[in-house]
Amino acid sequence: xxxxSGAAVAPAVGSEQARTDRRDFLRMVTGAGAAxxxxxxxxxxxxxxxxxxxxxxxxxAIDVDLSKVEPGQQITILWRGRPxxxxxxxxxxxxxxQEPGLVGRLADPASTVHQQPPYAQNWHRSxxxxxxxxxxxxxxxxxxxxxxxTPDPTTPEANWxxxxxxxxxxxxxxxxxxxxKSVPAPYNLPVPPYRxxxxxxxxxxxxxxxxxFDLASVVQM
Amino acid sequence: xxxxxxxxFTNPVIxxxxxxxxxxxxxxxxxxxxxxxxxxxxxxxxxxxxMVNLMxxxxxxxxxxxxxxxxxxxxxxxxxxxMRDVNYGWLLRYVHQNGASMFFIVVxxxxxxxxxxxxxxxxxxxxxxxxxxxxxxxxxxxxxxxVLPWGQMSYWGATVITNLFSAFPxxxxxxxxxxxxxxxxxxxxxxxxxxxxxxxxxxxxxxxxLHVVALHITGSNNPLGIDVKSPQDTLPFHPYYTIKDSVGxxxxxxxxxxxxxxxxxxxxxPNNFIPANPLQTPADIVPEWxxxxxxxxxxxxxxxxxxxxxxxxxxxxLFVLPWLDTSKVRSARxxxxxxxFIFVLVVSVVILGMVGAHxxxxxxxxxxxxxxxxxxxxxxxxxxxxxKFERPLPLPESISKPVLGGGGGPLPAGAAAKPMEKA
Ligand code: HEM
Ligand code: FES
Numbered sequence: 153x154x155x156x157s158g159a160a161v162a163p164a165v166g167s168e169q170a171r172t173d174r175r176d177f178l179r180m181v182t183g184a185g186a187a188x189x190x191x192x193x194x195x196x197x198x199x200x201x202x203x204x205x206x207x208x209x210x211x212x213a214i215d216v217d218l219s220k221v222e223p224g225q226q227i228t229i230l231w232r233g234r235p236x237x238x239x240x241x242x243x244x245x246x247x248x249x250q251e252p253g254l255v256g257r258l259a260d261p262a263s264t265v266h267q268q269p270p271y272a273q274n275w276h277r278s279x280x281x282x283x284x285x286x287x288x289x290x291x292x293x294x295x296x297x298x299x300x301x302t303p304d305p306t307t308p309e310a311n312w313x314x315x316x317x318x319x320x321x322x323x324x325x326x327x328x329x330x331x332x333k334s335v336p337a338p339y340n341l342p343v344p345p346y347r348x349x350x351x352x353x354x355x356x357x358x359x360x361x362x363x364x365f366d367l368a369s370v371v372q373m
Numbered sequence: 374x375x376x377x378x379x380x381x382f383t384n385p386v387i388x389x390x391x392x393x394x395x396x397x398x399x400x401x402x403x404x405x406x407x408x409x410x411x412x413x414x415x416x417x418x419x420x421x422x423x424m425v426n427l428m429x430x431x432x433x434x435x436x437x438x439x440x441x442x443x444x445x446x447x448x449x450x451x452x453x454x455x456m457r458d459v460n461y462g463w464l465l466r467y468v469h470q471n472g473a474s475m476f477f478i479v480v481x482x483x484x485x486x487x488x489x490x491x492x493x494x495x496x497x498x499x500x501x502x503x504x505x506x507x508x509x510x511x512x513x514x515x516x517x518x519x520v521l522p523w524g525q526m527s528y529w530g531a532t533v534i535t536n537l538f539s540a541f542p543x544x545x546x547x548x549x550x551x552x553x554x555x556x557x558x559x560x561x562x563x564x565x566x567x568x569x570x571x572x573x574x575x576x577x578x579x580x581x582x583l584h585v586v587a588l589h590i591t592g593s594n595n596p597l598g599i600d601v602k603s604p605q606d607t608l609p610f611h612p613y614y615t616i617k618d619s620v621g622x623x624x625x626x627x628x629x630x631x632x633x634x635x636x637x638x639x640x641x642x643p644n645n646f647i648p649a650n651p652l653q654t655p656a657d658i659v660p661e662w663x664x665x666x667x668x669x670x671x672x673x674x675x676x677x678x679x680x681x682x683x684x685x686x687x688x689x690x691l692f693v694l695p696w697l698d699t700s701k702v703r704s705a706r707x708x709x710x711x712x713x714f715i716f717v718l719v720v721s722v723v724i725l726g727m728v729g730a731h732x733x734x735x736x737x738x739x740x741x742x743x744x745x746x747x748x749x750x751x752x753x754x755x756x757x758x759x760x761k762f763e764r765p766l767p768l769p770e771s772i773s774k775p776v777l778g779g780g781g782g783p784l785p786a787g788a789a790a791k792p793m794e795k796a
Binding site for chain 1: 549652672
């Protein structure tokens with residue numbers, strides 16, 4: 153085990169005891185060396201499968217012109233292979249987001265779970281109240297929730313205030329991407345990092361100055 | 374001379390090779406004179422059928438790969454080209470596509486055989502566990518193969534299934550990114566799935582070899598579940614079981630041909646005729662039929678991590694099955710208490726399959742939960758308990774007695790007819 157102290161303390165050099173201690177020690181060093189070597193050889197193969205430089209580069213920030221997005225309209229942008237939903241929410245929609253009737257039906261109305269950057273942890277889950285920026289992937293199993301912005305008395309459920317409905321297993325979200333109670337999806341829709349590079353210019357994939365937020369850090373994509 | 378094998382073959386060429394590398398002796402020992410219980414019914418065909426099926430998959434797959442392009446921009450079109458322009462491409466692809474379904478039919482019946490006749494019990498525990506490894510490898514292979522044609526269901530199936538791993542805390546998301554090789558299911562994902570889809574069948578070949586090695590040490594189980602006691606209990610594998618297997622292979626090929634030529638798309642999903650589109654989800658994402666029971670278990674649990682664990686658990690529980698069943702009697706024929714429950718298990722797995730094909734609404738949710746509960750109850754609670762309380766029927770003295778007319782239980786003809794109906 154401990155060769156140095158073993159040699160210094162008791163058994164005479166060359167005794168049976170000293171030889172087995174020495175052998176155990178050598179065996180452990182060899183074993184550890186082999187394990188480290190195997191790990192060092194395995195790592196390039198494992199990391200080989202992680203995203204490559206060009207894939208990462210293709211995931212750089214992109215610019216979106218908001219001047220052409222009408223109130224009530226949603227546009228979808230593909231960023232890093234994911235649909236990013238940008239919605240110009242109407243005044244009425246923003247009022248609905250704050251109504252207790254709706255808030256009571258939500259699982260996490262105050263966005264306490266880490267699904268958004270700190271600068272979007274507010275009742276509208278965005279930087280500017282009117283513009284919602286969301287990752288349009290259901291937090292249940294990754295389907296694309298449908299944009300159903302118009303209030304409806306019956307579909308997809310009674311007193312629908314407008315929001316998102318996932319056709320796969322029926323999860324519902326409001327127009328800020330906040331998930332309803334008692335649906336399969338556990339969390340709110342994630343908000344990607346973004347900032348306004350001009351009044352009507354959105355840059356998706358880049359934080360506002362001073363903020364650090366990585367989309368991979370959210371609890372559930 | 375020292376070092377040379379003593380061959381019993383008389384043909385000079387065979388003898389020359391065999392003395393230097395006794396593969397002929399080995400084949401003769403393992404597949405020629407190999408002593409095999411004389412009372413097999415047709416359930417014992419399905420191992421051989423699975424081997425034939427694996428070879429069919431490998432041969433058709435290698436040829437498909439000659440014309441398949443593993444690139445998101447070309448994959449869908451290259452498969453359409455195989456179907457329309459390549460000589461007999463339609464045939465090879467339909468054989469490969471329906472071959473996957475046939476493979477699972479065969480293997481599921483093979484597994485049922487093991488459950489019913491207690492083939493997982495001492496001394497065949499390791500043989501059984503290797504079989505579970507084969508099942509898992511097969512599932513991985515089929516899952517990745519289904520992604521290759523890059524249709525809508527390929528893409529969305531891959532998205533849903535890879536996303537399952539994100540349920541695990543902390544390591545989940547890095548694992549998913551690693552599986553994808555990017556930020557979503559995309560070209561790197563398709564490339565590696567193709568590479569692994571090509572590789573895994575050969576791993577299957579290797580593990581199948583181990584499966585057979587283990588089998589030839591313990592010897593086969595049989596419908597009575599009792600040990601071979603004398604040479605009278607056995608027959609040489611050839612010609613008796615080579616012929617019986619050939620009969621099964623003919624029936625299997627007829628069913629296979631009926632699927633390929635008359636209903637090649639019966640088991641497929643129409644959504645896979647639409648090219649993959651990351652911006653549009655199909656209304657219902659359903660896996661291939663052979664995954665439906667597991668998919669139903671996944672969705673029956675309201676909690677995501679819980680569902681994922683139960684789904685993997687439903688496979689992993691099979692590994693410890695030999696130690697969960699406390700009865701020493703193998704064949705369900707002599708286990709009056711256990712016998713009905715094995716059919717309840719089959720029924721609940723079939724119902725789970727139906728649940729998996731429907732939206733989780735109304736009655737399907739209830740059925741899914743009840744059957745999921747039964748699945749785990751069966752293995753984790755009923756099997757340990759039944760073995761303790763059951764009073765097995767008297768076992769026959771030997772295999773040869775009932776067969777050679779010395780009394781004992783008659784061999785029911787029904788057992789032989791059943792697998793054919795199913796296949
Ligand atoms: C265990 C054996 C195998 C299973 C269970 C299996 C399963 C599958 C499945 C389910 C598909 C999708 C079929 C479709 O929907 O079109 C597929 C496609 C494919 N497989 Fe396999 N496969 C196996 C072996 C192989 C092998 C050994 C190769 C090549 C060496 C291969 C090459 C391909 C190719 C190129 C495709 C894409 C073309 C197509 O979609 O038909 N497969 N496989
Ligand atoms: S993926 Fe949206 S509800 Fe299941």
